[in-house]
Amino acid sequence: MIRLSKLAIFLVIAMGAFFSSCSTEDPHIVCxxxxxxxxxxVADTTSEFELINPMIVQFRYGTGFDFPTIKIAFYEGTAANKGKEIWKYETKVNEKVSVYTLQGHSKRGGLMTAAxxxxxxxxxxxxxxxTTGDRLLAVKEITLIKNKQ
Structure with missing residues (x-):
């Protein structure tokens, strides 16, 4: 009886460890x-932006960053057919943070537009x-469209 309850406790602990390890979110980019x-x-509201829409980009890692720097780069094209680099931003990060956000103020006031x-x-x-070093962490494709107004 004692042996059976020890086995049951072990199984509960093992299942808890398994499910808690599954709850860590994969690295991804949210726009x-x-x-x-x-x-x-930032709320992942869409992957399609009018050129005049406000836009915030956020990289979520799920756990504390286990690398010293992060580079976020913008390219023309799609993930399968990546074109030329438009611009990039590289910064130091630490293990106390698991989210990095790119946002800025527009010249007209408010948040930066998608353009x-x-x-x-x-x-x-x-x-x-x-990316960090030669390691790709996450990719996000977005579409810029003409203003509907």
Whole structure:
């Protein structure tokens, strides 16, 4: 009886460890128009932006960064057919942080527009990559479209 209860406890602990390891989110890039300052998170609202839409880019790693630097780069094209690099930003990070956000203020006030953030002022496909050293961490494809107004 004691042996059976020890086995049951062991199984519960093993299952708990297994499921808790599955709850860690995979590294990914989130793009959106809405910023929640209280949570310091952007809502992944869409992958399609009008050129005048506000745009925030956020890289989420799931656990503390286990690398010293992160580079976020913007390219023309798609992930399968990546074109020339438009621009990149590289910065130091540490293990106390698991999220990195790119946002800025527009020249007209408010958040940067999609055209300003991507530095691409015509409709088209854009690829955003997060890397560290030679390791690719995450990729996000977005589409810039003409303003509907």
């Amino acid at each position: 959106g128009r809405e910023w929640n300052p209280a949570l310091q998170l 300003e953030m991507t530095r691409h002022h015509a409709p088209g496909q854009i690829v955003i990559e997060a």
